Amino acid sequence: MLHEKAPAKINLTLDVLGKRPDGYHEVEMIMTTVDLADRLSIRPSEDGKIHILSSDRYVPDDRRNLVWQAADLLRKKAGIRSGVMFTLDKRIPVAAGLAGGSSDAAAALRGLNRLWNLGLSLDELAEIGAEIGSDIPFCVFGGTSIATGRGEKLRHLPAPPNCWVILAKPAIGVSTADAYGRLNLKTMEHPATAAMEAALKAGDYEAMCRSVGNVLEPATMGMHPEVAMLKDGMKRFGADAVLMSGSGPTVYGLVSSEARVARIVNGLRGFCPEVHAVRMLGEIPLA
Numbered sequence: 001m002l003h004e005k006a007p008a009k010i011n012l013t014l015d016v017l018g019k020r021p022d023g024y025h026e027v028e029m030i031m032t033t034v035d036l037a038d039r040l041s042i043r044p045s046e047d048g049k050i051h052i053l054s055s056d057r058y059v060p061d062d063r064r065n066l067v068w069q070a071a072d073l074l075r076k077k078a079g080i081r082s083g084v085m086f087t088l089d090k091r092i093p094v095a096a097g098l099a100g101g102s103s104d105a106a107a108a109l110r111g112l113n114r115l116w117n118l119g120l121s122l123d124e125l126a127e128i129g130a131e132i133g134s135d136i137p138f139c140v141f142g143g144t145s146i147a148t149g150r151g152e153k154l155r156h157l158p159a160p161p162n163c164w165v166i167l168a169k170p171a172i173g174v175s176t177a178d179a180y181g182r183l184n185l186k187t188m189e190h191p192a193t194a195a196m197e198a199a200l201k202a203g204d205y206e207a208m209c210r211s212v213g214n215v216l217e218p219a220t221m222g223m224h225p226e227v228a229m230l231k232d233g234m235k236r237f238g239a240d241a242v243l244m245s246g247s248g249p250t251v252y253g254l255v256s257s258e259a260r261v262a263r264i265v266n267g268l269r270g271f272c273p274e275v276h277a278v279r280m281l282g283e284i285p286l287a
């Protein structure tokens with residue numbers, strides 16, 4: 001039996017540069033993994049099939065699961081006929097903007113590469129993952145990167161300065177396609193991606209906080225006003241910077257001092273069902 005950790009990601013920035021002929025959007029975004037992770041256990045199955053046992057009843061256990069799709073694609077590419085049994089301990093909120101499913105799929109690729117002794121590099125696994133979802137290549141590596149293209153072209157960046165990340169997810173799920181679909185390419189305000197990259201290189205916490213931005217925020221807030229309310233609450237309770245992650249609806253707050261974390265978490269629990277205080281993971285954690 002093999003074990004892989006599948007950490008959540010947050011977007012420090014998310015910019016859209018235009019619409020592509022394939023219907024996707026050309027993005028430029030800085031993402032980093034945080035210490036909230038699903039656990040994936042992997043063992044061979046005698047019947048030649050792919051099985052998924054999930055701890056979360058809202059997560060599909062069949063071919064709709066990104067873990068299933070990753071295993072199926074890797075099997076085809078590697079010409080393997082063996083079956084596999086996954087046990088998925090879900091801790092990342094589902095449909096939250098935290099790339100939970102993508103990270104599970106990336107963990108499946110890393111784990112199966114070991115189980116089947118395929119000897120593929122992380123670059124090769126990321127390329128295979130990109131055929132299933134735009135966030136999977138980033139999740140194969142973890143750490144901190146700037147992603148371009150559809151999200152699959154990655155350049156590694158230094159870890160963010162040490163701080164706490166408070167994640168708050170309202171009781172709604174957001175479809176990523178809907179959020180992109182509602183984007184107004186003409187009126188959107190672009191985030192300061194270059195300033196964010198410079199802040200990470202300088203290890204400058206205040207500059208990082210000043211540079212967060214996500215063009216999908218107004219699009220998702222238009223469908224779900226709860227997201228704007230949660231952002232206001234998080235600011236009022238004292239977070240240094242507040243942003244929606246990915247296509248939402250999870251909102252995160254950055255906090256430098258541990259003393260403020262409990263106050264913000266307790267304040268939010270009053271009106272938000274799911275709140276987690278976690279650390280940034282820093283450097284690539286997944287080996």
Ligand SMILES: C[C@](O)(CO)[C@H](O)COP(=O)(O)OP(=O)(O)OC[C@H]1O[C@@H](n2ccc(N)nc2=O)[C@H](O)[C@@H]1O
Pocket residue numbers: 011014023024025026027029097099102132133134135136149150151176177178180246247
């Ligand atoms: C919002 C983010 O999570 C930020 O990291 C990603 O951009 C989305 O990544 P993802 O969930 O892996 O997305 P995919 O499964 O590849 O695509 C889901 C849907 O999102 C839209 N989509 C996604 C990525 C992209 N660069 N442009 C898009 O327009 C498309 O409508 C697509 O059908």
Ligand SMILES: Nc1ncnc2c1ncn2[C@@H]1O[C@H](COP(=O)(O)OP(=O)(O)OP(=O)(O)O)[C@@H](O)[C@H]1O
Pocket residue numbers: 058059060064065066067093094095096097098099100101102104105135173176246247248
């Ligand atoms: N392993 C998985 N874990 C969670 N959801 C999954 C998984 N595989 C497929 N799904 C489906 O994908 C949908 C989106 O779930 P997920 O948690 O990956 O969203 P997300 O965090 O918003 O992703 P992203 O940030 O990459 O857009 C769910 O509604 C679920 O039905």
